[in-house]
Amino acid sequence: MRLCPFCKEKIREDAIKCKHCGEYFNETDIVRLTQFEFPKVWVGYILGILFLVIEIGEAVFYPQAGQEKYSWWSVLLSLGGIVYWYICLYEVHKTIFKITNSNYPITPARAVGYSFIPFYNLYWIFKWPTEIINMVNVRIGKAKFKTWVPGLLLFFFMFLGRIDGAIWLVGIFSVLGYLIRRIKVGLVVQPEALSYKNQSTPMSVGAKIAISCAVAIPILALLAAIAIPNILRARLNANETSAISTLKDYHRQQQTYKMQNYTYQNIDDLEKNGYSFKLKSLTDYTYAIKAEPINPNVSGQRIFSIDETGVITSADGKVIEYVR
Numbered sequence: 001m002r003l004c005p006f007c008k009e010k011i012r013e014d015a016i017k018c019k020h021c022g023e024y025f026n027e028t029d030i031v032r033l034t035q036f037e038f039p040k041v042w043v044g045y046i047l048g049i050l051f052l053v054i055e056i057g058e059a060v061f062y063p064q065a066g067q068e069k070y071s072w073w074s075v076l077l078s079l080g081g082i083v084y085w086y087i088c089l090y091e092v093h094k095t096i097f098k099i100t101n102s103n104y105p106i107t108p109a110r111a112v113g114y115s116f117i118p119f120y121n122l123y124w125i126f127k128w129p130t131e132i133i134n135m136v137n138v139r140i141g142k143a144k145f146k147t148w149v150p151g152l153l154l155f156f157f158m159f160l161g162r163i164d165g166a167i168w169l170v171g172i173f174s175v176l177g178y179l180i181r182r183i184k185v186g187l188v189v190q191p192e193a194l195s196y197k198n199q200s201t202p203m204s205v206g207a208k209i210a211i212s213c214a215v216a217i218p219i220l221a222l223l224a225a226i227a228i229p230n231i232l233r234a235r236l237n238a239n240e241t242s243a244i245s246t247l248k249d250y251h252r253q254q255q256t257y258k259m260q261n262y263t264y265q266n267i268d269d270l271e272k273n274g275y276s277f278k279l280k281s282l283t284d285y286t287y288a289i290k291a292e293p294i295n296p297n298v299s300g301q302r303i304f305s306i307d308e309t310g311v312i313t314s315a316d317g318k319v320i321e322y323v324r
Contacts (some may be wrong), residue, residue, distance in 0.1 A: 036095045036112065036187065038180050039088035044173030052166035074165055079168045086112050089128075092183075096132065103195035106131055125158065126151030132179050135196050139186035146202060148268045150175050177179055197206045232298075239274040243291040244320060247306040250289050251323045254308070264308065274299025 001010045004018040011018055054073055093108040106128055114124045129150035134157040137143045137250040153175045169295025199220045229290035250267065270277040271294060288307045293300030311322040 036099055037091070038095060038183075039091040039176075040172050041088065041177040041180065044088070044169055044176070046082065047077055047084070048166050048169030048171075048173065051077045051081075051169055053182070055164075055166060077169075080163055081165075082289040085172060085176075086115070088173075089115070090133075091179065092176070093128075096135065096183070097102055097264075099183075099193055100135065100196040101193050104135070105130075105196075122155075125154050129154060129175070129179060133182060136182045136186040138196060139194060140189040144181055150179055153178075163278060236274075236298075236300055239293070239305055240302055240304075243275040243277075243300065243304055246270075246275070247279060247289060247291055247304055247312055248321075248323050250277070251306055251310050280305070 001012065003013050009018065023136050051074070054077075055089060058071075059270065065273075086121040090108045092113050093104075093106060093111040096104055097104075097108065100268070111128050114128075115121050116272045117124070124146070130147045130168050133150060137145060137147070153269045156173060157168055157175065160171065230323055236268030245272045254264050264282055264287040266278075266282060267279050267289070269279075273292045274294055277289060282288075286308050288305060292304070304312055305315075306323070312320040314320055
């Protein structure tokens with residue numbers, strides 16, 4: 001058994017095609033691939049696995065650590081992963097410059113530097129992987145690999161990185177490993193240094209849509225964060241105003257009934273505009289009606305009550321209004 005030069009899976013010694021990745025090769029492929037150096041992606045995997053192991057360890061042996069927003073080890077591993085990621089990005093483009101006779105539209109410094117430009121980096125995360133895949137397709141003479149896939153995966157893992165650092169580290173280095181394997185495929189088909197082109201590849205429609213969503217979603221989320229609380233507050237205030245108005249109506253009805261029948265009348269429970277109205281006490285000379293929010297802090301915050309005096313009060317005894 002030996003290792004496939006592309007996916008590193010075990011294959012038969014006499015195999016001419018890898019059963020795992022489907023690539024064809026011969027005995028000279030390994031020699032061809034060793035002409036160029038690529039960064040060690042497995043270091044990124046180790047950082048991601050270490051991040052996951054420490055997370056699990058903290059959850060089991062130190063549960064209160066979950067209350068901290070950041071811990072020193074997560075910051076350290078994240079910084080280490082970011083630094084090594086940009087080292088790998090630089091080295092990959094340095095190798096690409098060698099295999100294209102320095103005729104490639106993205107220099108190693110530009111590949112790293114453009115990643116730090118705010119907002120533009122949302123475009124760049126799609127741009128440089130697209131250029132690599134397009135270069136590989138040119139070397140093998142056909143559009144074998146989808147240019148938009150690596151960028152979309154990078155964007156996806158960058159988003160997941162907001163949730164969990166281990167997923168982020170393993171994910172982005174998996175994409176980098178995929179790109180390196182595609183470059184090696186191009187080297188097997190065309191092992192000699194070959195000029196690419198000194199012109200950028202147009203961005204795919206899928207990448208443009210993803211970038212637009214990446215820009216639009218935070219803006220919409222910000223607007224929603226501002227608007228939704230105001231809408232809920234306006235609705236809550238409207239429900240409370242409606243509850244006070246309903247208590248006024250109840251009081252007027254009770255006073256009218258008292259004048260005609262010399263007693264107060266019983267009323268049925270009522271739910272209206274987020275409030276429930278219930279008769280709490282009743283005699284020939286007194287009554288009390290209470291209004292409570294059906295969903296506290298959602299349909300209303302305050303609790304109101306009224307009695308035969310016509311005074312509407314809140315739960316804390318504060319007088320809201322006197323009904324004349």
